[in-house]
Amino acid sequence: MSQIFDRRRHPVRADLAAIDYEGRADAARFVEGEVFQVTAARLALRPEPRLDRSIDTEALCGEWVTVYEQTPEGWAWGQLDTDGYVGWLSSDGLGPVKAATHRVRALRTYRYPGPDLKFPPLGLLSMGSRVTVTGETVTRGLTYAILSDGSAVVAKHLVPAEHCTEDWVAVAEEFLGTPYLWGGRSSLGLDCSALIQLAAQTGGIDIPRDSDMQEAEAGEEISHDDPSSLHRGDLLFWKGHVGVITGPNTLLHANGHTMTVAYERLDQAIARIAATEWGEVTKARRLSRDKAD
Structure with missing residues (x-):
């Protein structure tokens, strides 16, 4: 097989490839992937499992990634569902899959341990991050979206997952x-x-x-x-x-x-x-x- 696969777009290596490439690529073995969700606010994808390598791109909170290999050192090699990008990322930033109901539309929004802006924030979610909203509550006149892990973000910073802006x-x-x-x-x-x-x-x-x-x-x-x-x-x-x-x-x-x-x-x-x-x-x-x- 002489086809050359772009490492950024195809989960194909000499030693390992996704099962979908069996018969199309040369690899020592082919495996089924397991789908995870990004739980970190953002997660760097690198061309190699090394922290001293420049990042290729980032996965955002709530995005799905199909993982084909995990190493004892805490690395995962997989492909983002959002745009098909392939790379190495930290296994610590991955968790079980949940269906997203909303996206962050503000440039960024704080995630709080509960529905109160006076609470010390847990971190920032960037525009494009995906969240699962389970309810809403109002604290001192401000509406918060309650997320599936019990944390909260300001509701007006979110839009439904399929929302489209005109401009x-x-x-x-x-x-x-x-x-x-x-x-x-x-x-x-x-x-x-x-x-x-x-x-x-x-x-x-x-x-x-x-x-x-x-x-x-x-x-x-x-x-x-x-x-x-x-x-x-x-x-x-x-x-x-x-x-x-x-x-x-x-x-x-x-x-x-x-x-x-x-x-x-x-x-x-x-x-x-x-x-x-x-x-x-x-x-x-x-x-x-x-x-x-």
Whole structure:
């Protein structure tokens, strides 16, 4: 078998692969996976089971992951249900599967041990995190959603799991000023393609995780010969980078130049990036719910 599998998208290794790849891939053994849920606020996925390796992406609380191997050292190798990303993550951040009823829609929200903002918080949940709400209660006029583990979050920070926003670009703009983090996928820090993926998901548009995948598959290709003709919501790609058009001559992107999510004049961004290793614009694409992924 000569097919080459992208390690980021296919649970295939020389020594182990998912059972679905039997007959398609060369591996010493094929196994059934076991589905777990991410219980940590966010969980790093790495290309190897080593803490000194850069992260590829992050799994968010409530997302499901199919695990094909767990090691005595506390590592799990598996594939995210959300976008199909494959990698190594900490077994300590995984637990039993529960069906999500809601998603975090605020940039981030505190999770409390009970329904009271005066309680010391247990941590922060980022936009896109999934939770199971079992009830609601009001404390001093503020409504809290009670989660399946007994903890609580402010109810107005959540939306139903299948909720879609009309203007996903406005959601991307809410991340303005968020620190740039290579491999990050939360409102505490994220990279260029995660910004686009997380925002688009709020509009019901599922797209791949990394910029090269998005450039090849997200939405439909459009001309980028005249940047002034691009519309709000159009994606512009460079080698290893993506940003979104928010208005005339305006690009929003998580970038290593400002190390934040920032606006930049499109003409200036094109000239600046052309002078770097990333070079000229390579493609433009337009998203729609009909053209998701």
